[in-house]
Amino acid sequence: xxxxxxxxxxxxxxxxxxxxxxxxxxxxxxxxxxxxxxxxxxxxxxxxxxxxxxxxxxxxxxxxxxxxxxxxxxxxxxxxxxxxxxxxxxxxxxxxxxxxxxxxxxxxxxxxxxxxxxxxxxxxxxxxxxxxxxxxxxxxxxxxxxxxxxxxxxxxxxxxxxxxxxxxxxxxxxxxxxx
Amino acid sequence: xxxxxxxxxxxxxxxxxxxxxxxxxxxxxxxxxxxxxxxxxxxxxxxxxxxxxxxxxxxxxxxxxxxxxxxxxxxxxxxxxxxxxxxxxxxxxxxxxxxxxxxxxxxxxxxxxxxxxxxxxxxxxxxxxxxxxxxxxxxxxxxxxxxxxxxxxxxxxxxxxxxxxxxxxxxxxxxxxxx
DNA sequence: AATTATATTAAAAATTTATTTAACACAATT
DNA sequence: AATTGTGTTAAATAAATTTTTAATATAATT
Numbered sequence: 001x002x003x004x005x006x007x008x009x010x011x012x013x014x015x016x017x018x019x020x021x022x023x024x025x026x027x028x029x030x031x032x033x034x035x036x037x038x039x040x041x042x043x044x045x046x047x048x049x050x051x052x053x054x055x056x057x058x059x060x061x062x063x064x065x066x067x068x069x070x071x072x073x074x075x076x077x078x079x080x081x082x083x084x085x086x087x088x089x090x091x092x093x094x095x096x097x098x099x100x101x102x103x104x105x106x107x108x109x110x111x112x113x114x115x116x117x118x119x120x121x122x123x124x125x126x127x128x129x130x131x132x133x134x135x136x137x138x139x140x141x142x143x144x145x146x147x148x149x150x151x152x153x154x155x156x157x158x159x160x161x162x163x164x165x166x167x168x169x170x171x172x173x174x175x176x177x178x179x
Numbered sequence: 180x181x182x183x184x185x186x187x188x189x190x191x192x193x194x195x196x197x198x199x200x201x202x203x204x205x206x207x208x209x210x211x212x213x214x215x216x217x218x219x220x221x222x223x224x225x226x227x228x229x230x231x232x233x234x235x236x237x238x239x240x241x242x243x244x245x246x247x248x249x250x251x252x253x254x255x256x257x258x259x260x261x262x263x264x265x266x267x268x269x270x271x272x273x274x275x276x277x278x279x280x281x282x283x284x285x286x287x288x289x290x291x292x293x294x295x296x297x298x299x300x301x302x303x304x305x306x307x308x309x310x311x312x313x314x315x316x317x318x319x320x321x322x323x324x325x326x327x328x329x330x331x332x333x334x335x336x337x338x339x340x341x342x343x344x345x346x347x348x349x350x351x352x353x354x355x356x357x358x
Numbered sequence: 359a360a361t362t363a364t365a366t367t368a369a370a371a372a373t374t375t376a377t378t379t380a381a382c383a384c385a386a387t388t
Numbered sequence: 389a390a391t392t393g394t395g396t397t398a399a400a401t402a403a404a405t406t407t408t409t410a411a412t413a414t415a416a417t418t
Binding site: 003004005007008010011012014015017018019021022025027041091092093094097104108111112114115116118119122123125126129131132133136139140143146147150152153154156157159160163169172173174175176177 | 200
């Protein structure tokens, strides 16, 4: 009997380990990664349960769970009667994927687009500037074109985000293809 | 005249800064991020040029450039006559995107799928085990189903990788949509 | 309103990661 | 074959990040 429990835990831990490992790659701290992977097999958890389960400090759990909320992998739930806050892990990986990458890509596209626009304006100034040597003008033109080209990519990234957010992408790539 | 040069450099640096900043988010070291962003505006570079340009040590440039090669953002080029190795940055962001994410997602799907398969086998053993209590069996069943559900996601991720690698995705989401 | 339970913030400690210096290996040129 | 130039590995240092301990704030219950 207790052997079955052990086996169950062992099997869970195997999955917890790999989920946490991949999350590490996504730039979350080990504490947050382990926490999410642990919560993936739980209905809901309080900060104190997290602490005992992972054997870590409460502030560590507090900051980890906040970070997980930011990337939409954990949600706060209201639990009637309890003073303790309770949290649930997002168990649908499609939703986690969408939230995480859309946020990241949108930010990236926005930031780079802005920098590019500003730089391009500067390059135009240099090109128009009569005190610029022909070599400088040629260089500025070349950079301008290179950046113009790269904008195609960022626009594409924005479109990708939009098609993920709207769910359109699943028309092209079905979640559950019937073969 | 030297004012134009200054302006040119300033504009470049603005873009270099944001590219490096976003790369930081992708889990590359600051040195590698700055290096790639710098190379983005260069035709090709040797290790010594990198060192002088970034003001860093040679081993740092060596390891950074190797990491950038691993994620396919930099390629080694043969330069006739020179003993120095020369490197070029991948300037097509579509190619960088494809290489980076496909590698990452493929690895993630593979690793997690393997762990899931193993865990599921264990859960089946527990379910079949006559010494397991009904509660344990129910728990094992529930976990089994949860993992089975998550496999849909990893299969989808594999399909996404395939459609990016084959270029099929660009039929659905054109690089340069004509409006 | 006071007390208690809970969560968060701030400062300190510990750990990890990135970078450099120094030593080594390799390859090319003389 | 020896020397010089170039790149890489290993150990040590430096820097940054993560985690903890301690203090504080917040909210709920009595």
